[in-house]
Amino acid sequence: MTPRHVGVVGAGPAGLAAAHAALAAGARVTLIDAAEQPGGQYHRMLPEAYAAERPGRLQHGWQEFERRRRQVLTHRRCSWLPETSVWALERHEGNPEPAAPGGPADPTGRPPRVHLLCGGPADGSGRGRRTLDVDALVLATGAHDRVLPFPGWQLPGVFTAGAAQALAKGERVAVGERAVVAGSGPFLLPVAASLLEAGSTVLEVLEANTAGTVARGWGSRPWELAAQLGKTPELADCTAAMARHRVPYRLGCTVVEARGEGRVEEVVTARLRPDWSVVGGSERTVPVDALCISHGFSPQLELPVAAGCALHGDRGRPGLGSGTGTGTGEFVLVDDEQRTSVPGVFAAGEVTGIAGEPAARAEGAVAGWSAAGGDRSARALRVLRRSRDQGRAFARRLARAHPIGAGWPGWLRADTVVCRCEETDFGALCAAFGSEAEASPRVAKLGTRAGLGPCQARICGPTVLELRDRLGARPDAGPIPGRRDGPGGGNRARGEDRAGDGPREQSAEGLPAATPHRRPIAQPLRLGELAASPEPWGTAPSGTAPDATPGTPEIATPDITVPDATTPGTAERTDPTDPSEESTS
Amino acid sequence: MSPRLVPVESDSTGRRDRPLRITVDGEPADGVEGQTVAGVLLVSGRLAWREGPSGAGRGVFCGIGVCFDCLVTVNGDRDVRACRRRAVDGDVVHTQSRARTGLCPGTPGTQAASRAEAQAGPQTGEGE
Ligand SMILES: Cc1cc2nc3c(=O)[nH]c(=O)nc-3n(C[C@H](O)[C@H](O)[C@H](O)COP(=O)(O)OP(=O)(O)OC[C@H]3O[C@@H](n4cnc5c(N)ncnc54)[C@H](O)[C@@H]3O)c2cc1C
Ligand code: FES
Numbered sequence: 001m002t003p004r005h006v007g008v009v010g011a012g013p014a015g016l017a018a019a020h021a022a023l024a025a026g027a028r029v030t031l032i033d034a035a036e037q038p039g040g041q042y043h044r045m046l047p048e049a050y051a052a053e054r055p056g057r058l059q060h061g062w063q064e065f066e067r068r069r070r071q072v073l074t075h076r077r078c079s080w081l082p083e084t085s086v087w088a089l090e091r092h093e094g095n096p097e098p099a100a101p102g103g104p105a106d107p108t109g110r111p112p113r114v115h116l117l118c119g120g121p122a123d124g125s126g127r128g129r130r131t132l133d134v135d136a137l138v139l140a141t142g143a144h145d146r147v148l149p150f151p152g153w154q155l156p157g158v159f160t161a162g163a164a165q166a167l168a169k170g171e172r173v174a175v176g177e178r179a180v181v182a183g184s185g186p187f188l189l190p191v192a193a194s195l196l197e198a199g200s201t202v203l204e205v206l207e208a209n210t211a212g213t214v215a216r217g218w219g220s221r222p223w224e225l226a227a228q229l230g231k232t233p234e235l236a237d238c239t240a241a242m243a244r245h246r247v248p249y250r251l252g253c254t255v256v257e258a259r260g261e262g263r264v265e266e267v268v269t270a271r272l273r274p275d276w277s278v279v280g281g282s283e284r285t286v287p288v289d290a291l292c293i294s295h296g297f298s299p300q301l302e303l304p305v306a307a308g309c310a311l312h313g314d315r316g317r318p319g320l321g322s323g324t325g326t327g328t329g330e331f332v333l334v335d336d337e338q339r340t341s342v343p344g345v346f347a348a349g350e351v352t353g354i355a356g357e358p359a360a361r362a363e364g365a366v367a368g369w370s371a372a373g374g375d376r377s378a379r380a381l382r383v384l385r386r387s388r389d390q391g392r393a394f395a396r397r398l399a400r401a402h403p404i405g406a407g408w409p410g411w412l413r414a415d416t417v418v419c420r421c422e423e424t425d426f427g428a429l430c431a432a433f434g435s436e437a438e439a440s441p442r443v444a445k446l447g448t449r450a451g452l453g454p455c456q457a458r459i460c461g462p463t464v465l466e467l468r469d470r471l472g473a474r475p476d477a478g479p480i481p482g483r484r485d486g487p488g489g490g491n492r493a494r495g496e497d498r499a500g501d502g503p504r505e506q507s508a509e510g511l512p513a514a515t516p517h518r519r520p521i522a523q524p525l526r527l528g529e530l531a532a533s534p535e536p537w538g539t540a541p542s543g544t545a546p547d548a549t550p551g552t553p554e555i556a557t558p559d560i561t562v563p564d565a566t567t568p569g570t571a572e573r574t575d576p577t578d579p580s581e582e583s584t585s
Numbered sequence: 586m587s588p589r590l591v592p593v594e595s596d597s598t599g600r601r602d603r604p605l606r607i608t609v610d611g612e613p614a615d616g617v618e619g620q621t622v623a624g625v626l627l628v629s630g631r632l633a634w635r636e637g638p639s640g641a642g643r644g645v646f647c648g649i650g651v652c653f654d655c656l657v658t659v660n661g662d663r664d665v666r667a668c669r670r671r672a673v674d675g676d677v678v679h680t681q682s683r684a685r686t687g688l689c690p691g692t693p694g695t696q697a698a699s700r701a702e703a704q705a706g707p708q709t710g711e712g713e
Contacts, residue, residue: 034650036671041649046598047619047671053599122650122669125662144651156633156644163648163668171624172591172600175645198591262642263632289587300651420646420654423638454653454664459646524664 003028003077006371007114007134009086009303012040013357014349015140016065017364018371019072021384022138025374029078030132030537032116034085034523038069040142040349041162042357044170058169058197060234061357084118085523089137089306111137111344112307116537117525125526129534136344136371139304139332140364143297143350147183148404149418149426149463150411152258153293157265161191161294174198176290180267182206182255183294185402186356189238191292192247202247203286208295209402210252210274217401230358231394256283256411258291267291276405295404298462299351301517304332310341330517336385337376338367346371355398359391409467418467419460421453429464433471444468456519588627590617605674609634616672623648623655623667626678634667636682656681 006022008015011033019031031038037045043065046052056062073080089112114132145160147153159167159175161183167173178201181192185207192202207214242249256278257268271282301311312333332340332347340347348367349360365384374381412418414427432447444450450464451457457464593602602617607625616625623645626634633642635656646654648668655667658679667678 034669046600049603049619050598050600050617052601055598057597121671121673123662123665124659124670144647144649154637154641154643156642159645160647160652163645166648166668167588167624167627167645168591171620172596172598173588173620173624173627174591175588175627197597199595420637420643420652423641454656455651458651526662 004135004371004373005030006136006138006368007111007132008032008138008140008368009114010040010140010142010349011035011038011080011082012140012142012349012360013042013065014142014360014364014367015040015138016068016072017361018138018140018346018348018368019078020068021365021368021374022372023072023075023077023368025369025372027077027136027372029072029075029368030081030134031072031078032081032084032086032114032132034083034122036082038073038080038082039065041166042360044166046169047171050172058194060237061230081116081118083120083122084116085525086114086303087117087521087523087525088115089113089303089522090115091308109343111135111342115534117523117529123524125528127525127529129525129529129532130537131534132537136346136373137307138338138346138348138364138367138371139307139309139340139351140347140349140360140367141300141303141351142360143299143354144458145294146296146298146462147293147459148295148408148411149416149460150256150258151413151416152260152264154417154420154423155258155260156263157260157289158258158291158293161187161292164290164292165191165194168194168198172198174200175292176200176288178203178288179290179292180204180206180255180269180286180288181292182208182253182267182269183296184208184404185294185296185398186235187294187297189235189242189249191294193238193241195292196241196245196247200290202242202245203288204248204250204253204269205242206253206255206269207249207251207402208254208272208276208405210272213274213403214251214401217399217403218397219400231356255291255293264288264291272405273407274405275407277407277410295408296402297350297354298458299331299354301330301332301351302519302522304340304345304347304351305517306520306522307340307345308342309333309345309347334367337370338363339370353392353395355391355395359388359394362388362391409470418463419448419450419453419457421455421459422449422451424448424450424460426467429467430471433468458519461517587630587632590628605672607672607674607676607678609678610680614678618672618674620672621668622657622659622665622670622672622676622678625672626657626667634680636680636684638683640682640684 004027006027006029008019008029008031011031015031016038019029022029039045043059046055072078091112092110111134114134114137116130116132117127118130120127145162147160157176161181164175167175174195179195180203181188188205188207192205195202252272253269254272255267256270258264259266266285266287269284269286271279273279310333311330313330331353332351334340334347334352338346338348346367348363352363362384366388369381412426414425416426417423418426418429428448429450432444444464445452451461593600604615605618606613606615608614609626614625614629616628627645633644635643635654637643643654645668646652650666650669653666656664657667658681659665659670660677663681
């Protein structure tokens with residue numbers, strides 16, 4: 001019997017664990033990641049060119065990761081496709097319907113066809129287009145920082161906390177000498193620790209939620225939960241580093257403004273109430289050369305949405321009262337075996353909920369095992385499920401302890417940029433959302449261009465949706481507490497005298513409700529690449545190599561093109577026919 | 586007071602640096618092999634290199650290819666995310682701008698300005 005072919009998109013903690021488990025269950029695996037190396041955000045590796053003697057120094061759980069990485073990449077049933085972006089998922093022929101989240105399944109019952117853009121440096125021209133058909137698909141595309149807007153957040157020197165982390169861990173760049181780390185969630189701690197390790201001064205770490213919210217959210221014995229997940233040593237290391245460097249950790253505080261001429265030079269911090277409205281008179285000015293900010297994470301949902309996977313979370317985080325929808329709450333809905341609503345498609349890691357690396361790893365393992373058709377009664381699976389469930393419990397408490405408070409729009413001024421790409425400001429959005437006719441997100445986009453820039457609403461999408469809901473279109477969405485000088489100040493009254501629910505993005509003619517994650521082209525590709533006809537990948541009989549890494553895509557040869565080893569940037573790429581090469585570092 | 590590389594002597598990872606040089610709008614910029622283009626721009630003293638619609642400077646924001654703030658032209662390819670692209674010695678980098686000239690922000694005409702970024706940036710002619 002030919003083994004099942006499992007495609008895994010994303011080689012972060014979740015995807016790598018999925019590949020590992022699927023191989024253990026006997027499947028053939030194609031593991032795909034846009035990056036050169038596996039590891040994702042958590043195990044971001046130093047470039048090989050750094051020839052680091054102690055690459056694991058900046059990592060927690062390095063040995064286990066390193067072992068798993070080797071086992072997967074050197075496995076004879078695994079094809080590893082680095083520097084390969086999945087730019088689209090396509091339902092199979094005979095099904096003209098576009099995928100709708102939670103909509104009817106592809107009648108063929110097969111997972112969607114995977115469209116790849118492979119080989120060559122990121123965003124270079126002339127990468128190869130390939131298609132890949134698999135028996136089961138695991139989506140493990142992770143998340144990115146969510147940053148709420150505030151005056152000055154577009155200034156150079158304001159980084160997401162993730163960017164500061166990626167630069168420190170991934171290429172040893174410290175983003176500044178005097179930094180403030182602010183936002184919400186435990187992620188602020190490793191970021192501060194990385195900056196300290198890189199020699200920066202961290203002036204303070206500001207958690208926007210109050211001590212009360214955090215304590216209530218974590219509930220009793222949070223450390224026990226962390227310990228079950230193996231998180232304790234990591235958090236202890238971070239807090240020890242902060243104590244050593246006497247970095248204050250202030251709860252119920254945040255940065256409400258960044259200022260400077262052409263770059264950030266100072267930030268304004270303020271005390272917050274539990275709903276994140278500013279305590280008047282508590283503002284302080286702190287000179288900085290870098291601000292690292294993260295209010296949580298947004299899952300990268302474009303591929304699950306393209307596949308038609310049902311989402312859950314209802315835009316607001318669970319555990320919050322009504323009227324505080326934050327737009328971060330949408331995740332892929334999965335069952336006990338990590339199946340999505342689409343047959344043959346599984347999801348794992350931060351796309352299903354924000355719970356950190358151990359949970360992502362456990363979910364990935366369950367997903368990989370299930371996708372490979374592994375024995376459902378296997379003892380190992382029970383163990384995996386248990387740690388996955390612990391991860392989910394951790395995620396629930398995390399969301400409760402670090403919610404986004406409803407009062408954050410109180411930080412905004414009329415000229416505060418909300419959509420970074422188009423520089424659409426809060427005043428323009430207020431004007432657009434103030435009238436019912438303009439209250440659908442599509443109209444808001446066209447009227448204001450918010451969300452139509454190069455990032456395609458990846459950064460501002462959830463924020464614009466939330467503001468739209470709260471500025472008039474959805475009276476039930478709750479007023480904005482503590483707003484002082486907002487333009488269109490009557491934002492709440494306007495909604496209140498309207499009957500009914502206001503125009504939401506209704507499912508017109510069976511079309512799915514709009515989601516800010518709908519991007520049919522999930523990763524940028526060039527027109528020339530789009531025009532080239534793709535070659536199928538993975539159609540070769542099992543046992544032989546599915547294909548080789550394409551090097552020169554314009555040449556539409558039906559089979560293998562060998563990477564040009566002399567081309568910079570491709571020399572270190574592993575030919576998927578020989579995964580063992582990768583582990584020779 | 587700009588971003589900088591952790592000094593190689595004090596780097597706990599025991600890395601070894603091989604210098605590389607790229608040009609940015611004709612000026613040399615020095616980094617080390619393995620860095621991203623964004624990393625090289627940052628450590629060579631540039632915090633901002635792209636212009637938003639108002640002409641305001643932008644550099645790295647998300648660091649992982651999501652925000653598109655860091656776009657540059659590399660060897661003639663426009664709209665390359667500098668935070669995702671490995672720098673290669675000799676790379677010819679040009680900065681990009683979305684500044685709207687003569688167009689009123691918020692009017693439909695600004696779509697033309699966005700397209701202008703996609704088609705003809707302020708600098709072309711390098712690379713092929
Ligand atoms: C910038 C950043 C840094 C972080 N650093 C830390 C940290 O130091 N410590 C910590 O505890 N947590 C960190 N986190 C939180 C982190 O998200 C999780 O802890 C963990 O990495 C989640 O694992 P995952 O496998 O779900 O996703 P990820 O680790 O995000 O992996 C997803 C992978 O999918 C790939 N991918 C996505 N879309 C595509 C596509 N279309 N085609 C091909 N490949 C694709 C990505 O390249 C990535 O490698 C960080 C998050 C971010 C955004
Ligand atoms: S910094 Fe966001 S895409 Fe490069």
